[in-house]
Amino acid sequence: MSVLTNKVPQFKLSRQVTKTDGESVWVDLNREILFDDKRVVIFGLPGAFTPTCSNQQLPGFEELYSKFRDAGIDDIYCFTVNDGFVTRAWQEQQGIVNVKIIPDGSAEFTIKMGMDVRKDNLSFGIRSWRYAAIVECGEVIQDFVEPGFQDNAEGDPYGVSDPQNVLDNVIAHGWGSVNEDEGKHIELELSDTTDVKEKFS
Numbered sequence: 001m002s003v004l005t006n007k008v009p010q011f012k013l014s015r016q017v018t019k020t021d022g023e024s025v026w027v028d029l030n031r032e033i034l035f036d037d038k039r040v041v042i043f044g045l046p047g048a049f050t051p052t053c054s055n056q057q058l059p060g061f062e063e064l065y066s067k068f069r070d071a072g073i074d075d076i077y078c079f080t081v082n083d084g085f086v087t088r089a090w091q092e093q094q095g096i097v098n099v100k101i102i103p104d105g106s107a108e109f110t111i112k113m114g115m116d117v118r119k120d121n122l123s124f125g126i127r128s129w130r131y132a133a134i135v136e137c138g139e140v141i142q143d144f145v146e147p148g149f150q151d152n153a154e155g156d157p158y159g160v161s162d163p164q165n166v167l168d169n170v171i172a173h174g175w176g177s178v179n180e181d182e183g184k185h186i187e188l189e190l191s192d193t194t195d196v197k198e199k200f201s
Contacts, residue, residue, distance in 0.1 A: 004133060004143040008035050009112040013104060016084045026084070029102060035138040038074040041170065042135055043161055044115050044128035048082045048090035048101075052158050057130070058094060058101075060163035065098040067167055072175025073134075075100060081107045081116075081127050104128070118151035132161040134170060142169060 013029045034040070043061065045053040061068075061076050068076060076099045080087060083105040091101050102109070110116045110128040119127045132144040144166055146157040159165070 003114065004131060004140060004145055005112070005114050006140050008135060008138045008140070011109045011112055013102060013109060014084065015103060016088055031138060034077060034102075035135060037137060039072060039134070039136045039175070040075045040077060041068060041073050041132060041166060042077045042079060043130075043132035043166075044079045044110060044113070045130050046080075046119065046127045046156065047124065048080055048086050049093075052130075052156055053080075054090075054094065056158065057161065057163065058096065058099065062094070062096050062099050064163050064167050068170060070177045071167065071170045072173070072178055073170055074178055077102050079104050079109055079128065081105065081110055115145075117149065117153070119153075121152040121154075130156065130158060130161055132163075132166045134166070134173075144169075 008031055010031050014026045015029055016024055017027050018024050041061070043057065045057055047053060058078060061078070065076060078099055078101045080101065081104050082090070084103040087101045087103040090096075104110050107116055107126045107128070110126075115129045115131055116126055117129045119125065129149050130146045133140050134142040144160040146159065146161055148155070148157050
C-alpha cells in the first residue's frame, strides 16, 4: 500500500496553451502557480485515452465541475504521465473546458507524490496509480488512493477516486460556494490572450 505525500513538493512542468489569436505557446507550471492560495482537487490516472480514464473519471470530474465550485473548490487538475501533445489531443477529443489536464511526461510530479508504478506488463512503462486528493495551499488534507497499489497490477481499481465520492467528501467539509469573481483558477502571464474556454485567469 502506498501513502500519498502529505505536502505537494516543488516541481516544474510545461503545458501548451492556445492563445485567442491561434498561436500555441508553452508555459511553465510549478507548485506556486498551481497550489499557492488555492483549494483544489487533483487526480492522477494511468493515461490519456485509456478506458476508465476516458469513459468515467475525467468526464466525471468535468461534469461535476460546477458542483465542486459550489462546494468551495477553486480548480481541478488532472495529472497524467503523457506528453503535452497527447494531453492536448485528449482534452479536445473529450471536450474538456474546465478541468485542467496537466502533462507529467517525465513522471516528475507523480514520482514526487509517491504515486508512480510500473506498468511494463502493458508496455506502458512508468505511469500514475489512480488517486485523487483535496489540496489546500499545497497541503494534502484528504486523499483517495485506490487499493492494491503495486507495479504491474493485473487490474485497474476504480472506486474511492470516483468524482462523486470526492465531491461528497468536499461537501462534508462545509466550505461553501466559490463564485467566479472570487475563484482562483491557474494564474498565468497570458491573462489577456489565453483562450478563455480553458478558464485560465
